[in-house]
Amino acid sequence: MTTSATVANAAVGATTTPAPDDVQPARAGAGRVAALTKGSTRTVEYRGLRLTVPSGWAVHDLDRAPRTCVRFDRPALYLGRPGADQRCPARAVGRTEVVLVQPAASAKALAASGGGAEVRELVPGRATSVTAGSTADQEAHFDLTGTGLVATTAYADRPGLVEAILADATYAGPKRSGGGPALSGGTSAAPSLSDPPSLPAGSTTTRFRGLGFDTCAAPSATTMRAWLASPFRSVGIYIGGVNRACPDGNLSASWVRTVARMGWKFTPIYVGRQAPCALQGDLGPIRATNPGGQGVAAAEDAIADARRFGLVPGSTIYNDMEGYDTGSASCRRIVLAFLNGWTKRLHDGGYLSGVYSSASSGIRDLSRVYVSSTFARPDVIWTARWDGKPSVWGEPYVANSKWSMHQRIKQYRGPHTESWGGRRIEIDSDRVDSLQASAKFSYEVVSSGDLVTRKGPGASYPAVGRRESGSNVNVLCQAAGGQVGATNVWDRLADGTYVSDLYVGTPNNRGYSAPIPKCRYSYMVWTDSLRVRSGPGTNYPQVGQILYGGMANVLCQRTGTKVGKSRVWDKLDNGGYIADWYTTATGRPGYTATIPRCP
CATH class of the missing domain: 2.30.30 (SH3 type barrels.)
Known part of the structure; x- marks a missing residue:
């Protein structure tokens, strides 16, 4: 985001002005807004979407100040998801021109953003009528096609101004201007942390540690039951992508439900466009023009595929980036731009981002930009290195301090045939210690x-x-x-x-029932080394730590001693507690709405 409005006195709805370096001069071609405002405009950018608005409008960054009250009685541009606990005045009446742009977490969230009203599709920069179908409440809701964003507009007597803002909008793919979660005073907590996933209400993250396998075509349910005799309990499934070699075959939502009931976990694989310098020939390449936008498109397609197979938000989807020639700097830049778009769009859609690649190409390049002001780091890596060693640690191209908290898979053995329960499959073998897909x-x-x-x-x-x-x-x-x-x-x-x-008729109605997982909510840690304590406070003994960029797998939240601006503490799935202030949880410094309170 290149606009970062400092929100002051939000409880009474004070108008705010962005810092000078957050405001860009009006671009050529922003003619409609400029004409309506006599040329006095500013251009702001949010996740690759550039909007030109009147210079007198306040610009509110809801990602940094989620308690800001979204009001339709004062001219403003709101960027980000409105918080659950907004600080609004007791009484506010009136209506003027306003635009709210926020990530589209899911189809349900998109419908909810419209308050039950019609949500129309709109390509940024295309002329539209905001009054069509919205004359009663003078609001309109748009799915901004291809951006992962939705817009809500309100208007009084100048609907043409809102129409001009949408008509002048452009989208250049996801971008970051550096900085992690914001601290008070408008400073950044740390460079490089990607925006957290927008986990909606109907989501959970599933963690698995053990052996897994992947194979081109999903085996039959009968074979999967026979393979319960094997040491494997995770299976890689190819869900889509322009370079996917095997069609759906047995794979369906019904297959996922059946196999999940057996106790299997899933590693969804999407084989999208490949590096233009890929070592394997005959692969559909990433085009040099707008590779980030192609990553966004791939993520949108992967989300649709995941939903089709019943894999809910909170699931990790792995982009398969086959080995490529790292001697080409331009090729490496194209790959990283593509994966940046992939991760950003998955996060906006409520899914986690994984990347599969060879140790010496994709994984090495990802490791090099682990700390970056422009790259949205994936949540999990899947390293292909066929050395026969079933361990995710001690890899030569990625330090153990990176992706250190249940954020790794290693494909340690290439294609070979194994037989279990009388059924033979050609597989690759994997050591899994990562976040997987979540099923129903x-x-x-x-x-x-x-x-x-x-x-x-x-x-x-x-x-x-x-x-x-x-x-x-x-x-x-x-x-x-x-x-x-x-x-x-x-x-x-x-x-x-x-x-x-x-x-509910689960297998055990007095306790937890396998194979249903415990509810988890996963967010990254943005401090160098976050202490894990035995209780919700700094006075409790330290029992561990999570390094910078590590994943905190949260079960619930409760109040504890104050750290930074927050008294919220997160209980982890290992029983320890961490200060929520140092995570990318979307509710900070308060509670995150999707995470329950600890009993």
């Missing part, structure tokens, strides 16, 4: 009457709906919560709500 598990509601769904894992959370007895619910994960009968386990459903596991 369908179970029957076994309550005597309607089962109440709640906003969090406990009867104290607000009721938000009901499910009929005898109906099926899609369970994503399980979390500890308030005691109900003989259990404190709650099931998180695919719509983000919770129900007591006592009333």
Whole structure:
């Protein structure tokens, strides 16, 4: 983001002005806005989208100040997702011209951003009518095609001004201007951290540690059951991409559900465009023009494929970048620009980013830009080095301090045939210690009457709906919560709500049920070395640490001693606690809405 408005006194809605270095002069071609404002404009950029607005408009960076009140009674441009706890005045009445641009986390989030109203598609820079279908409330909602962003517009008596802003917009692919999560005073916490994934309510991250395999075509469900006799429990599945060699075959949403119930974890692989200097011939290459935009397009296609196969937000999708000639500097730049777009778009879509590549090409180049002011680092790496050593550590091209917290896979053996349970498959062998895909598990509601769904894992959370007895619910994960009968386990459903596991026909309604994973929410750490403590406070003993860029796998949040600007502490899936202030969690310095409070 190249605009970074410092929001002051947001509780009373004070108008703010961006710092001078955040404002760019109006570009040639921004004629419509300039004409309506007599030439007094400024151009700001957000995740590659350039918007020209009147110079008198306030520009609010919601990613840095999520409690800023989004108001339609004062002319302004809002950039980022509005926070759950905005500091709004008790009373505000009126309407003027306003534009809100935010990431589109999912189809549901996109619909929600429209408040139930029609959400129209719009290519940035194309003329549109904001009044079409919106004359009653004088609001319009647009999916900005190909950007991973959505726009909400409001207007009073000048709808033409909002139309001009959209018509003058351009998109140049995702960019960063340096700096990690913002601290008070407008400074940056650390260079290079990518924007965190926008995990929506119906999401969870799934972690697996053990052996896995990948193969070109998904084996039959019968073969996968036979292979439970093997030491493998993770399977790589090719979900799409212009260079994917094997079609769907057995792979379907039904196959994923069936195999997940057996206890298998999934590593989704997307084989998109390849390096123009790829060592293998006959591969569709990344074009030299706008490689970042091609990475965005690949991520959008991969998200659609993941949804088609029932892999929910919070899943990690791995881009397969085959080995290439690292002697070409221009080729390396093209690959990194492509992967930058890939990661940014996956994060905006609520998914995590993984990259598979050879140790001496893609992985080495990723390691070199681990600390970068322009590159959005992927969450997980998958190294191909066929040395027969099933360990993710001690790799010659990437230090152990990088991608250090359950963020690695190693393909340690190339194509060979193995037979388990009487079934033979040609596979590659993998050591997995990483975040995987998250699937849905369908179970029957076994309550005597309607089962109440709640906003969090406990009867104290607000009721938000009901499910009929005898109906099926899609369970994503399980979390500890308030005691109900003989259990404190709650099931998180695919719509983000919770129900007591006592009333769901899971294998064990008194405790956790394999293969359903525990609910996790993963965010990066942006300080050099974050202490893990035995309790939620600096007075508790240190029991570990997470290095810079490491992934914090959070179960829940609670209040503890103040660190930085926050009293929120995160409980990790290993039982330790960290200060939330030093993570990229989207709610900081307060609670993150999607993460439950610790019981």
